[in-house]
Amino acid sequence: MIAAKRLSCRELFSMSSSSRASIQEHFADLTDPRTRKVTYPLVNIVTMSLCAVLGGADDFVAITDWAEDKKEWLSQFLDMSTGVPSHDRFNAILGALKPAEFEKCLLSWITSLQEITDGQIIAIDGKTLRRSFDAASSKAAIHMVSAWATANHVSLGQVATDAKSNEITAIPKLLEIIEVSGCLVTIDAMGCQKEIAAKIVNAGGDYCLAIKGNQRYLHQAIRDHFAAAMEIDFAKMKVHRHETHEKGHGREESRYYYLCPIDADDFPYASRWTKLKAIGMTINIVKQNGKETSEVRYYIVSKYLTGKRFAEAVRGHWSIENSLHWQLDVTFGEDQSRIRKGHADVNFSLLRRTSLSLLKNNKTAKVGVKNKRLKAGRNDAYLLEVLLGT
Template identity: 45%
Template structure:
């Protein structure tokens, strides 16, 4: 569970060996204080039980919709062919040598969604049309994605929320892999993998929020390992930021 606004990992839940994320996500949601938050989850979490848990926790949701819900996907995508969106918004951006345009359309007329009452809190369906151009090669990539949401028709707000969702990849998963070597870890005995994973994430929270210098994550880790005074300063700085 990644809080994009706070740049913090809030919690994690181990997926059982013979299970999957669908059963782990509700357990994770129940240990969090979610009131007035927006929970964004990829297609694996697009489940009625998960939507119900989010609503019961006093939050709203934006759930990615893909082929794991084929009938719902057909009805949602079909709605955008003949129902006029209630709200629309386009945002442009440029980063990492790419120019991107993201057009968000939101529909609150759910007449085409025959089982809409089985999705707790469902108020809108969302379409994101993205167009990415590689500045160097000129190559253009287009993609259309769909979402279910408990939010009202505010395309600008929803567009921003969906874009922000991907900070979990850029600021958490990628950093853990590159700076902490998470994916290369071979720890398997007993609870070692889960324990070290948790310690790495606690360390990342401290580094990202202590704000003691402008060094990268690897530099912070190395300096903290070499200099106890710097380590204590970082811990105290994080505590001040947190409070």
């Protein structure tokens, strides 16, 4: 279960506090990229940036403007004797920070506020920051591969690549920086690779991987298995089933889930994938405006789950689209962001994901993420609630 750690406002920023959620404590190992005389403490830059993004800032000009308006409030916790940096200074410093270090500090802090539920489903998927490309410098658009804790709504880690096709190489790097022990990792068809499956299992986790044409023979073998099983309605076959039916707004949707255990004797691919224990099929039927459409998908799973748990894994994976990627675009305007200097695009993306996790886990405001963000921008007390994880 999520466990909130209650802190005083001063503890949140105080280096002397023994609290695990002290910002200064968690960012103490962040390398300051500046080699000349430092005017603005690095903790000020990080704190102002995160608070401003939580409160509605989508670029460096907005961060500076927010910090100027909140200077008196910030002075309760930070040494503001040197004032607020210019937007160019924010840009330069965020552009020079090492993303891997910055992400590690952010993740250390947010997971000290929110404990990840045992047996969590972790969805891994990629998203391109469309306007992060720079024609002048030939810099390609950034493609972020993210890990999302579906139950706790926490962004667990990100790896940036310069192309969607590089997800295959980015996912193993992401698995090295997140904790998957005891968790069920879901990945779409692009990440369905033997090496990735083995890496998840070796780290103590289990996998539920979608199968499409990129694994042609495995895909065909699973299709043939379920085609034969459906003909006899799984008679004398072990299968876990689950189904759901939903109606609303003139749309009817039925989902059917089937998961069958397999072994090397009756399924030759069982021995080729690390700890492969089951194969799954989902059928999604939608009726709307007098028309019916259907879609069938196939999966490989390293654990023989209940039908309900298999359904949770499949549907939980798509929450990374609705709860993370969609929110980043609609609420944080990520696809419209033109930040691209140095590492600034990646680091600003990390700020967005951290802010989204904090806002989603705040339960005191009974409104959506967009309105929570607006509230954090105008209400200092609420902003502290979000930062404190209470």
